[in-house]
Amino acid sequence: MPWDVRQAPHVITWEVTRACQLHCRHCRAKAIRHRNPAELTLAEIEQVLEDIRDHFDPHPLLIFTGGDPTERDDLLDILRASVQRGLSTAVAPSVTPNLTPAVLDAWREVGVRTISLSIDGPSPAVHDTFRGVPGTFLASLAVARAIKERGFGLQVNTAVDVHTVDSLPEMGALARDLGVASWEVFFVVPTGRARQEDALSPESMDRTLAWLATYAQSAPYRVTAVAAPQYRRVMLETIPGLARPRTPAVREAQGFAFIDHTGEVYPSGYLPVSGGNVRRTPLSTIYRESPLFVSLRDPDALKGKCGTCPYRDICGGSRARAYAVHGDVLAEDPGCPYSAVMAV
Template identity: 45%
Template sequence: MFDDLDTDRRPLVLVWEVTQACELACRHCRADARPARDPDELTTEEGKRLLREAADFGDGQLVVLSGGDPLAREDLLELVEYGTDLGNRMTVTPSGTRSLTPDRVRELADAGVRRMALSLDGATVGSHDAFRGEASFADTVAAAEAARDAGLPLQINTTVCAETVDELPAIRDRVRELGAVLWSVFFLVPVGRGRVLDPVSPERAEAVMEWLHGVDEAEQFGVKTTEAPFYRRVGIRNDRADAARRGGITAGRGFAFVSHVGEVYPSGFLPESAGNVRERSVVDVYRNADLFADLRDPGKLTGKCGACEFKHVCGGSRSRAYAHAGDPLASDPLCPYVPEGYDGPLPGDGGSLPDGSSGDGTEPSGRA
């Protein structure tokens, strides 16, 4: 009998990038999305086989249908219904476009979608649309309101970089107003179009983590970080007793990503393939591929992440380590913490933004 939450045997989150097609051309897009669908995308039948394999991980496997924009696939509702019938918990991350009408939102809910995630990278029309390079704020807010009306739980995803960090308090207010159940705060990894954006400095990131813990305590919605697992280290060091229990997911350890053409990556932000679902079961790849096994072994980490006493509950962003050093087991350059007694090499400074830490952790302000 196996532990149902044993990340050596199953991912807590399995993302399938059903397409890279999207009407938007956001400046930070990991997928470098484009308007047209790739003719080599997994077909409907191949997708259904993937969903059957996902169900083999165990009852209630969480499957996220992402993109691009999943709505670009005509078979999206069919895939949601099929996955739901298999017992998978199906969620979807559509783009905020005019195609995401209230009727489409209701159809997704009726098909069995358990949660919908929308991206909000600014609190106003001007800031959100400027960051995304497209007019999507109004469509995103309308879709969020439609989700509330349909009784569909809503998650808001926000990218943290030099351009957006000062907007976080105002975005928090929007998350509250929209009735979201979870705010997923993603710290930029320089892949895809995101290579041209400036990340925050490690010190600024630490201050944002402190602030986010305060938000989590004060708000009705939950807060989680993406590609910033040292959020847990910050919580533990500040005596937040539940910090070590939250998430615990990093690339390849509780998380797997299947690309639109079937490549299995530890994360969409760590594009090193461990196999292809057209040739090998996603269950086999996740459990047995050397890359995934190495990423689940904290003893394989190098640099200050390898020496860190928090490596079992944090482990650093493997995606960011790969983007910066070409080695998914290297240190995460965004984390400023240096373990006591460590005198080895340190990663780079993590970005060109000057240290803008607020110092008191109350608001991620722009003051030095």
């Protein structure tokens, strides 16, 4: 039976803290150096975990992130609480001195299955400039190998903007050499510290997605594009004989939800419009009933080119990019050059 994204998300990303030692060029959170006293407590987090367990079927994947989640001294308790409730649990840490072999061993012992690392380029010149701390690239390679040695699934996340796009072929080769299970290519949205002038032009995005679609056909790991749901259209245009998907792309509020460190629930970490707060309303209720979330799942509510696009049911455009540029979550996606006129 197809997963009904109106009732349960595929993925929940949970920012358990906004504290982080890095200063990344594109950070959507504008991470801070010290923890916010208003963060959700362990007891509050456990209540949300019980709601997820009891009211989302199938259970979504939970990804605990930040900031840097290792800045919380109770992170192991959070991970244990998630695993003990039967939830598939992953961690997306920053590569800092906090991320030691002993920490990885402890995560493995409590039942974490997957760890994702951000590596934005195949060299220190690209990655360290992007992440804002010299030495981060080599440290990330060492951590990636330690993750693999311990039997975790490894996902590498690569942010794409004008500074990193030319390195994608080499980055794909590095991901192969690291033995990743998944390579997630994120197209930067101009929110947080990310600037509009750093984002790819719509035409460059389409060219890059076409390259990615071709590359994915022979890649020895799963390849996904994030903040670029038009990847569905580009794949159909690029790969001969590919069948049109029967389900919509996972995007903001449509198979995905984001919880911030104070309990606000967003359709995406890159779309800073809240549908509610878990301190007042259960996550399951927010996801299913919030007017914001409901509207984002309605292809007929889309405006501009997205509203008339023949691919709106399987794409829908990046709602985060629409909001960042137009200030309207339902506006057309400024990162996509396609229009219905092009199809005539």
